[in-house]
Amino acid sequence: MNPSIGVCYYPEHWLEEWWDNDARRMAEIGIRIVRIGEFAWSRLEPAPGQLQLGWIIRAMDVLGRHGLKVIVGTPTATPPRWMIDKHPDMLAMDREGRRKGFGSRRHYDFSHLGYREECARITHILAEALADHPALAGWQTDNEYGCHGTTYSYSPAARDGFRLWLQHKYQTIEALNRAWGNVFWSMEYSSFEQIDLPNLLVCEAAPAHELDFRRYSSDQVAAFNKVQFDILKAKRPDLPVIHNFMSRYAEFDHYDVAETLDIASWDSYPIGHLATSNEPDEIKRHYLRQGDPDNAAFHHDLYRAVGHGRWWIMEQQPGPVNWGAFNPDPLPGMARLWAWEAFAHGAEVVSYFRWRQAPFAQEQMHAGLLRPDSEPAPGYHEAEQVARELAETGLEGKALQGSIALIYDYQSEWAWEIQPQAAGFRHGDHVRALYSAFRKHGLDVDILPPSTSNFAGYDIVAIPALLFWTDALREAVANFEGHVLIGPRTGSKTENFAIPAKLGPDLPQNLLDARVMRVDSLPAGVDVAVKGGGAARLWREKTEGGAEVIMEDVEGVPVLLSQGKLFYLTASGDRALIQRVADYLLAEADTSILTLPAGVRCRRRGKFRIYVNYSSGPQTIALAADETGYVLGDTEMAPAGISVAKLARAD
Numbered sequence: 001m002n003p004s005i006g007v008c009y010y011p012e013h014w015l016e017e018w019w020d021n022d023a024r025r026m027a028e029i030g031i032r033i034v035r036i037g038e039f040a041w042s043r044l045e046p047a048p049g050q051l052q053l054g055w056i057i058r059a060m061d062v063l064g065r066h067g068l069k070v071i072v073g074t075p076t077a078t079p080p081r082w083m084i085d086k087h088p089d090m091l092a093m094d095r096e097g098r099r100k101g102f103g104s105r106r107h108y109d110f111s112h113l114g115y116r117e118e119c120a121r122i123t124h125i126l127a128e129a130l131a132d133h134p135a136l137a138g139w140q141t142d143n144e145y146g147c148h149g150t151t152y153s154y155s156p157a158a159r160d161g162f163r164l165w166l167q168h169k170y171q172t173i174e175a176l177n178r179a180w181g182n183v184f185w186s187m188e189y190s191s192f193e194q195i196d197l198p199n200l201l202v203c204e205a206a207p208a209h210e211l212d213f214r215r216y217s218s219d220q221v222a223a224f225n226k227v228q229f230d231i232l233k234a235k236r237p238d239l240p241v242i243h244n245f246m247s248r249y250a251e252f253d254h255y256d257v258a259e260t261l262d263i264a265s266w267d268s269y270p271i272g273h274l275a276t277s278n279e280p281d282e283i284k285r286h287y288l289r290q291g292d293p294d295n296a297a298f299h300h301d302l303y304r305a306v307g308h309g310r311w312w313i314m315e316q317q318p319g320p321v322n323w324g325a326f327n328p329d330p331l332p333g334m335a336r337l338w339a340w341e342a343f344a345h346g347a348e349v350v351s352y353f354r355w356r357q358a359p360f361a362q363e364q365m366h367a368g369l370l371r372p373d374s375e376p377a378p379g380y381h382e383a384e385q386v387a388r389e390l391a392e393t394g395l396e397g398k399a400l401q402g403s404i405a406l407i408y409d410y411q412s413e414w415a416w417e418i419q420p421q422a423a424g425f426r427h428g429d430h431v432r433a434l435y436s437a438f439r440k441h442g443l444d445v446d447i448l449p450p451s452t453s454n455f456a457g458y459d460i461v462a463i464p465a466l467l468f469w470t471d472a473l474r475e476a477v478a479n480f481e482g483h484v485l486i487g488p489r490t491g492s493k494t495e496n497f498a499i500p501a502k503l504g505p506d507l508p509q510n511l512l513d514a515r516v517m518r519v520d521s522l523p524a525g526v527d528v529a530v531k532g533g534g535a536a537r538l539w540r541e542k543t544e545g546g547a548e549v550i551m552e553d554v555e556g557v558p559v560l561l562s563q564g565k566l567f568y569l570t571a572s573g574d575r576a577l578i579q580r581v582a583d584y585l586l587a588e589a590d591t592s593i594l595t596l597p598a599g600v601r602c603r604r605r606g607k608f609r610i611y612v613n614y615s616s617g618p619q620t621i622a623l624a625a626d627e628t629g630y631v632l633g634d635t636e637m638a639p640a641g642i643s644v645a646k647l648a649r650a651d
Helices: 016-028 054-065 081-086 113-130 156-170 173-180 207-235 254-260 270-275 281-286 295-306 334-344 378-393 410-418 427-439 471-479 575-589
Strands: 004-008 031-036 069-073 136-140 241-245 263-268 311-316 349-352 404-407 445-448 460-463 483-486 515-521 527-529 535-544 548-552 558-563 566-569 571-573 600-605 608-613 627-632 642-647
Touching (some): 004 378, 016 031, 031 054, 031 349, 054 069, 054 113, 081 113, 156 173, 156 207, 173 207, 207 241, 207 254, 207 410, 241 254, 241 311, 254 295, 263 295, 270 281, 270 295, 295 427, 295 445, 334 349, 334 378, 334 600, 334 608, 334 642, 378 627, 404 427, 410 427, 427 460, 427 575, 460 471, 460 575, 483 575, 535 558, 535 575, 548 575, 558 575
Parallel strands (some): 004 031, 004 349, 031 069, 136 241, 263 311, 404 445, 483 566
Antiparallel strands (some): 515 535, 527 535, 548 558, 558 566, 608 642, 627 642
């Protein structure tokens, strides 16, 4: 589909006589997609079995009369109060064994099969009532799975489900004892019924126990989604089913959940995400009103992979949010820039959250396209501008394959949280650091899952901090003709969270003659300078073997090893070191790069390259050799500016 803008709308929040005027104004500024219904269960079914669907049908009628297409959300993220009375044990329990309560949202346990049946029931009711409505364009399942730390529950339902999951996986208790290393500390079990959840222990659980619990919990999210997907697709197989994921959220495997989705979407709040991130204070100050120039883009590319090429922004920040310790007003033009950047990375729809700012309840300080008095907020005019510019430029096509591929793995995120060895060692931090280093050169970067078995078409593939190798991934690396960057910590464990017999990085000697003998983890603020520039910090590996040393630190410890076109990075690094390593790989691979000013980023889509200026000041770019001219903007970019160049040809 041609790229479109959308908006999130809550007709149940407003007088019905307002709906027509709202829909008319949406259509006038170029909105084409409207999401409704994802929090409306108490209005759809105010008491058990007492359905009131007329209002949502009338709302869809009104929106449809103005040419708007509707995404209907299943309301399962906010079960009504009567549901708790009916299923009091459906409330999740936290790690300390405390039952969570009613009064906000996401108050359910993924493992509770009774609640899952209730979700199937309301999904079936909505499918029967709304599937043939002419305004319906698709469905959203639930809302932001796992938000507020709700993936993991330590309830009796989760315990019972976990035991069955383990029995299915291991078949015998002896196999589980071997896999978990339960001979250590006399932790051996004689039956699956003896196994409890990995909480309320004297100290840490066996890492394999904790990892399997996270795998189980992730599988419950996928199973929960599949129930709704199957019902919705059975009724209307032609309509897409979507879910809205989040930024820097990795408590469940999004690749697995998306096996029962047609489109992946995510909720983009660049300023809020920067404020709550672990980025350095200087980055937070510099990009206070813009957001990190690489974080939103990283997630665009991640969810394009999760969605097998199809992805949306379901919620786009239009102004100040309400959920940070501080909530800065975006730099003028950022609501436009964020949308254009998403489209550059292949988004089909960018949907702003929300239409009108709510004057009540928890999110009353969260800006919308309209103020609470229904007058336009700044985001209203920027959304209108985006819609107009999309039509004028004729943007179409897909995000083109990049020259760089990065492997991102959810299990590796879990593993290094379970056993960091160096506090703050995170898989995602290593992936994002490399992403930023490559992207600063104007390169298109693709995020790939660890199940990838073919790297054809890439110049460089990077696999940092990966928990364990699969046979398919090892084979893909062995068969790849380009350059590969691995490490640190990649292949340092087996699937069962044990050190491999041949030690990390656990690759055949003909691929990389190197073994990690010892790990040196450093506290924050303690760096070891690397000869030639940059510093190792947090994590250092001391290796042995015949691989060539390309970089070493001032203590003589190798930092970058090489064997043919395979490179191994042995340490976490500061930004200077990661940039230096990326630059070295680009030179070795002879990859063409662009020279971009600080804060300017770009991405190719179809026959265009789209530039965005995250700087708070003006920047000047140059027309690249493969560009014929600009269809929007030019070489002089204002703060939060956009320039769209036409490519001589689209690959």
